[in-house]
Amino acid sequence: MSTMTQREGRSRAWRLWLTSGPGLFWIILFLLFPSGIMLGIAFFTNSDFGSPVLPLSLSSFSQVAGFGILGWSGANFTVLARSLLQAGIATTMTILLAYPLVFFIVSRPANMRPVLLLFAIVPSWTNQVVRTYAWMQLLNPFAPVSHLAQWLGFIPPHLGLMPGNFAVFIGLTYNYLPYMVVPLYAAVEKLDWTLVEAGRDLYASGPKLFFNAVFPQTVPGLLSGIILVGIPAFGDYVVPQLLGGDKAMMLGSLIASQFTFSPDWPYGAALTIIMLVFTCVGLIVFRRLTQRLGGGEGAML
Amino acid sequence: MSNIPRGIRRGLFGLSLPVYALLYLPLSVIAIFSFAPSLHHPGINAAAYGALFNDPLVLAALRRSITLAFGSAILGTALGTLMGFGLNRFRPATGGGFWAGTLPSLIIYMPIIMPSLVFGISELIFFNLVHEYTGLLSAGLLTMGIAHVTFQSPYVALVVYARLTGLDPNLFEASQDLYANPLKSFLYLTIPVVRPALIGGFLLAITLSIDDFTISFFTAGPGSVTLPIYIYSAIARKGSSPEINALGSLMIATVIGVALLYYFVTRHQQQRSRQIPAVA
Numbered sequence: 001m002s003t004m005t006q007r008e009g010r011s012r013a014w015r016l017w018l019t020s021g022p023g024l025f026w027i028i029l030f031l032l033f034p035s036g037i038m039l040g041i042a043f044f045t046n047s048d049f050g051s052p053v054l055p056l057s058l059s060s061f062s063q064v065a066g067f068g069i070l071g072w073s074g075a076n077f078t079v080l081a082r083s084l085l086q087a088g089i090a091t092t093m094t095i096l097l098a099y100p101l102v103f104f105i106v107s108r109p110a111n112m113r114p115v116l117l118l119f120a121i122v123p124s125w126t127n128q129v130v131r132t133y134a135w136m137q138l139l140n141p142f143a144p145v146s147h148l149a150q151w152l153g154f155i156p157p158h159l160g161l162m163p164g165n166f167a168v169f170i171g172l173t174y175n176y177l178p179y180m181v182v183p184l185y186a187a188v189e190k191l192d193w194t195l196v197e198a199g200r201d202l203y204a205s206g207p208k209l210f211f212n213a214v215f216p217q218t219v220p221g222l223l224s225g226i227i228l229v230g231i232p233a234f235g236d237y238v239v240p241q242l243l244g245g246d247k248a249m250m251l252g253s254l255i256a257s258q259f260t261f262s263p264d265w266p267y268g269a270a271l272t273i274i275m276l277v278f279t280c281v282g283l284i285v286f287r288r289l290t291q292r293l294g295g296g297e298g299a300m301l
Numbered sequence: 302m303s304n305i306p307r308g309i310r311r312g313l314f315g316l317s318l319p320v321y322a323l324l325y326l327p328l329s330v331i332a333i334f335s336f337a338p339s340l341h342h343p344g345i346n347a348a349a350y351g352a353l354f355n356d357p358l359v360l361a362a363l364r365r366s367i368t369l370a371f372g373s374a375i376l377g378t379a380l381g382t383l384m385g386f387g388l389n390r391f392r393p394a395t396g397g398g399f400w401a402g403t404l405p406s407l408i409i410y411m412p413i414i415m416p417s418l419v420f421g422i423s424e425l426i427f428f429n430l431v432h433e434y435t436g437l438l439s440a441g442l443l444t445m446g447i448a449h450v451t452f453q454s455p456y457v458a459l460v461v462y463a464r465l466t467g468l469d470p471n472l473f474e475a476s477q478d479l480y481a482n483p484l485k486s487f488l489y490l491t492i493p494v495v496r497p498a499l500i501g502g503f504l505l506a507i508t509l510s511i512d513d514f515t516i517s518f519f520t521a522g523p524g525s526v527t528l529p530i531y532i533y534s535a536i537a538r539k540g541s542s543p544e545i546n547a548l549g550s551l552m553i554a555t556v557i558g559v560a561l562l563y564y565f566v567t568r569h570q571q572q573r574s575r576q577i578p579a580v581a
Contacts, residue, residue: 012391013400015483019387023380023454025410030451031412031420034427038419041426098315106560107305107313118564123324125556128530129514129536135325137334137541174327177320235416237515242536250530252418259422271425272419279416291321 042269052265060266066273076254080274082252086165087234090172094180094229095222097173102184106191117185124178132171132242139167139243163245171239179228187221223290231279249274328553333548334411349543350551359548362531366511369442369527374506381502384409386490387493388458389465392474406542409459412452421519425449428520440522448520449510456509457502464498465491476481497566504563529551 017024042060044052064076076085105116123131138145139162146161160165191214199213244250255275258268305313337344353359388405412420429446431437438444472494478485492499514529521530530546535545 003314014397016387019391020384020405023384023458024405026380026406026454027412027451030447031423032408034423035419037430038423038426097320101320103305104313106318119558120322120324122557122560123328123510125512125560126328127512127514129529129533130331130552131327133532133536133545133549134331136536137330138327170328177324201377234418235418237418255418255422259425265426268422272422275416276419283414
């Protein structure tokens with residue numbers, strides 16, 4: 001390598017940090033550094049006021065594993081399992097709703113598609129609290145939906161569909177459906193229909209045609225959708241808080257309560273590490289899958 | 302292009318209609334219930350809207366929300382645009398290795414990927430400690446603004462980056478050949494070219510700010526109750542009421558207005574680059 005290109009490369013790197021530097025520095029200072037502090041706090045001891053004090057210990061992690069003053073309890077594992085299950089079920093539901101919607105949009109003339117897509121996305125631009133509040137009114141014991149469920153015998157009389165696991169499932173599905181629609185639409189819009197033609201020429205039809213010629217082409221979009229829905233649904237705070245109640249508690253509410261009502265920062269930080277570990281594992285697994293299946297990232301960084 | 306058989310097309314329409322209905326049912330419920338009768342106002346009426354505009358708490362929260370959204374969006378757009386521009390123009394062609402390639406991308410994706418609860422609580426702890434040791438940054442609109450800029454700027458960077466990617470690199474070579482210095486080339490070439498992305502990114506930043514609850518909730522102080530936080534505490538305190546529904550309706554209407562604005566501003570650009578609007 002000549003000195004000229006070396007100097008040019010160095011000047012490019014310098015300009016890169018000059019332009020991108022302020023923004024990157026902002027994120028480092030106000031997000032990377034704070035989350036580092038929080039991870040550190042997990043190794044401190046809790047004081048009577050809920051703030052972290054020395055000595056360093058692993059007691060917060062044994063608390064996470066369920067060991068307390070009163071002996072062992074499996075409550076935390078239940079909460080973790082429930083969070084994973086809710087995220088999984090809600091993601092599955094968004095997939096089932098998004099596929100027909102996306103293919104419907106693509107089956108329309110090209111000039112109508114952006115509007116139809118926009119209509120599917122606009123609800124997600126409303127504040128999450130407002131959206132969840134709407135479901136509180138739809139599912140409460142006095143709402144017609146609850147009367148119907150009572151009449152059909154799904155729930156005992158005088159009880160509503162909320163608070164509970166069912167309401168959380170509905171809330172999560174509703175909140176994150178657009179996050180499945182967008183990447184799926186991106187994949188379906190550039191679908192290679194000649195492959196479908198070829199399949200038809202080979203006398204494939206119906207489900208066989210879909211699963212062999214169409215579905216494989218949508219997998220990269222589907223995987224990004226699973227990341228975009230599953231991860232935030234797993235860590236959601238507003239939905240389980242407003243629609244869940246005590247028996248439907250998810251990890252987010254458990255963490256938040258360690259910083260609000262009954263402060264115990266080290267315990268809360270240790271729980272956060274658990275959340276981050278599951279988030280990262282999910283992210284890495286699905287990224288690997290996407291890379292293996294050759295998902296194009298287009299204009300991504 | 303798409304040659305879906307007519308029968309399947311009908312089926313898709315039949316399956317999609319309920320999904321669209323599901324998407325708009327809760328929003329309509331909010332709008333309908335805002336006209337519901339309340340204790341002092343029997344019958345269907347718009348009294349809740351009147352009560353809203355006479356409530357000093359609501360008006361103060363509205364003022365704070367607007368200040369927060371615009372203030373953070375201006376800084377977020379500036380930082381995000383510079384990040385998107387720098388990464389697009391100055392990242393070495395080969396990817397730049399770790400320091401100039403992977404690391405900046407990792408940092409930019411961090412605020413997008415991190416669960417907002419973890420984001421909010423990290424900031425809560427950070428601002429708490431900073432305040433404890435230096436007396437600066439007590440929880441309030443300023444700390445909320447800092448947090449909002451942190452999650453807005455990466456989205457703006459992605460929008461600007463995507464816009465620049467579709468551009469002919471020879472344009473920049475040409476401006477250099479015409480003796481424009483980097484600053485001039487940025488002001489007279491880059492800014493006009495990315496203007497649609499800039500406006501789109503700014504509106505996206507505003508929407509992100511208005512839409513956020515979790516991060517705002519954990520970075521807010523006692524004197525910085527914004528609209529989402531006001532609604533949340535009102536629900537927790539007294540459940541549903543026509544006033545909250547009226548407030549919700551107005552917020553939904555605003556967001557739909559901004560969404561339409563965003564659509565018309567970026568439509569021009571979309572037709573050329575077939576870009577897909579972002580979810581916020």
